[in-house]
Amino acid sequence: MTSKDPTKKKVTNLPTRLNIQLELALDVVELFDGARLTQARQLAALTKSALADKIDVSAAAVGQYEAGTIRPRPELVLRLAEVLGVPVRFFAFSAGRPKASLDVSMAHFSSLRSTRAYERERGVAYAAQVWELSHALGERVRLPSIDLPGWVAGEVVPSVPGEPAAAARELRRRWGLGEAAIPHMVRLLESKGIIVTLLPFSEAARVKAFSTARLPRPVVVLTTDRDDVYHLRFAAAHELGHLVMHGEAQPGDIEHEREADAFAAEFLMPSASIMPSLPGRVDFNVYARLQTAWGVSIRALIYRSRELGLLGDMPYRRAWQRLHELQESLVVQPEPIDAYPGEQPVLLKRALEISTKSGVGIEALADRLHFSTEMINFYLGEEVNKLPEVDVSDFLEPGGSPARMGEVRMFSRAPRRRS
Numbered sequence: 001m002t003s004k005d006p007t008k009k010k011v012t013n014l015p016t017r018l019n020i021q022l023e024l025a026l027d028v029v030e031l032f033d034g035a036r037l038t039q040a041r042q043l044a045a046l047t048k049s050a051l052a053d054k055i056d057v058s059a060a061a062v063g064q065y066e067a068g069t070i071r072p073r074p075e076l077v078l079r080l081a082e083v084l085g086v087p088v089r090f091f092a093f094s095a096g097r098p099k100a101s102l103d104v105s106m107a108h109f110s111s112l113r114s115t116r117a118y119e120r121e122r123g124v125a126y127a128a129q130v131w132e133l134s135h136a137l138g139e140r141v142r143l144p145s146i147d148l149p150g151w152v153a154g155e156v157v158p159s160v161p162g163e164p165a166a167a168a169r170e171l172r173r174r175w176g177l178g179e180a181a182i183p184h185m186v187r188l189l190e191s192k193g194i195i196v197t198l199l200p201f202s203e204a205a206r207v208k209a210f211s212t213a214r215l216p217r218p219v220v221v222l223t224t225d226r227d228d229v230y231h232l233r234f235a236a237a238h239e240l241g242h243l244v245m246h247g248e249a250q251p252g253d254i255e256h257e258r259e260a261d262a263f264a265a266e267f268l269m270p271s272a273s274i275m276p277s278l279p280g281r282v283d284f285n286v287y288a289r290l291q292t293a294w295g296v297s298i299r300a301l302i303y304r305s306r307e308l309g310l311l312g313d314m315p316y317r318r319a320w321q322r323l324h325e326l327q328e329s330l331v332v333q334p335e336p337i338d339a340y341p342g343e344q345p346v347l348l349k350r351a352l353e354i355s356t357k358s359g360v361g362i363e364a365l366a367d368r369l370h371f372s373t374e375m376i377n378f379y380l381g382e383e384v385n386k387l388p389e390v391d392v393s394d395f396l397e398p399g400g401s402p403a404r405m406g407e408v409r410m411f412s413r414a415p416r417r418r419s
C-alpha cells in the first residue's frame with residue numbers, strides 16, 4: 001500500500017455518503033484481514049475466480065488479498081462488501097472480535113463425493129460464523145456449560161467405549177437418560193452446551209448434516225431438506241456420535257459414518273428397552289405406533305429390527321418394499337419439522353432475548369462482530385422459523401371487490417429453509 005494521504009486527497013470531492021464510505025474503507029484497508037475475505041467469499045459460494053470476475057481483478061489478486069500478501073484498494077473493499085453482502089467493517093481485523101478458524105478437514109462430513117468443495121466450504125464458513133455469534137452472546141449471557149464426555153477445550157479426547165452401541169449406552173448413563181425415548185433431540189443437545197443450527201442453503205440436501213469439535217464450543221449443523229422430523233432427530237444423534245467417539249474428523253470416512261449410525265440407533269432406540277416392543281414379523285401398524293412413541297422413522301425401526309435379529313433377510317426386504325409402496329401412496333408421510341418446537345434450535349435466539357433485555361441488543365452485537373443485523377437474523381434462523389402471517393387486509397380495503405373463492409390464501413406452510 002502506498003501512503004494513505006494521496007488517496008484521501010482524491011476522495012474529498014466526491015459526494016458525501018460515498019466519501020464517508022471511502023474514509024471507512026481506508027481505515028479497513030489498514031487492518032485488512034485476508035481470512036475474513038476468505039470466509040465471506042466462501043459464504044457467498046464463490047470461487048476466487050468467480051469473485052475476481054465480479055470485482056474486475058485477477059483470481060491471483062483475490063488469492064493475494066486472502067493470503068495477506070497485498071491489500072485491496074479502498075474502492076475495492078467497498079466493492080467486495082457489496083458483492084459479498086457484508087458490512088465494510090467485516091474485513092477489518094479486531095483483537096477482541098471472536099474469530100473461528102475452521103476448515104473442511106475439521107468437520108465430520110458424511111460424504112465428499114456428493115458435494116462440491118465450495119459447498120462444503122460454505123457450510124464450514126456458516127458454522128464458523130454461527131459459532132462467532134454464539135461466542136459474542138456468551139460474553140453477555142451464560143450459555144449452558146458444555147457437558148460432553150471427553151470434551152477438552154476445543155477438542156474431543158474420546159472417553160467413551162469405542163464400540164458405538166456401548167458408547168451410546170455410556171452417554172445415556174452419564175446424562176442420566178435411562179433407557180426411555182428421547183423427547184427432544186435438538187433441545188437435549190442445546191441443554192448440553194452444543195450449538196445446533198439448520199443449514200439454510202439450497203445445497204443442504206447434498207451437504208447433509210455435519211458437526212465439528214474444533215471450535216471452543218461444539219457445533220452441529222443439521223439440514224431440513226427432507227422436512228422430516230424423524231430424519232432430523234436421527235441426524236442429530238448421528239452427529240452426537242461423531243462428537244463423542246471421533247476425536248479426529250475424517251470427512252467421508254465410511255467406517256466413521258457406520259459407527260455414527262450405529263451410535264444413533266442405540267441412542268434413540270436402546271436395544272434393552274425397544275426390543276420387547278418390536279414385532280417379530282413385519283407389522284406396519286406396530287411400526288407406526290413405535291414411530292410416534294420413540295421419535296424414529298419406520299425406516300429406522302425396520303432397519304433396527306434387522307440389526308437386532310428380529311427380521312430375517314426375506315421379511316426385511318419385503319418390509320422395505322412395502323414401506324416404499326406406502327410412501328408412494330402417501331399413507332406413510334414425512335413429519336414436518338415445524339410441528340416440533342423441541343426439534344428447532346432456540347439457544348441463540350433466547351440468549352439474544354436475554355441479552356437485549358439487559359441492554360445489549362442486536363445492534364451492539366452486530367458492532368462487536370462486525371456483522372450486519374441481517375446476518376445475525378440469518379444465523380438465528382429468524383425469518384424462516386416464523387410462520388407466515390395471515391393477510392386478510394384485502395377484505396378491508398375500501399371499495400375493494402370481494403375476492404372469489406380460491407383467491408384468498410388463508411394460511412400456508414412455513415417456507416422451507418432454502419436460500
Ligand SMILES: [Zn+2]
Nearest residue numbers: 109110257260
Ligand atoms: Zn457422519
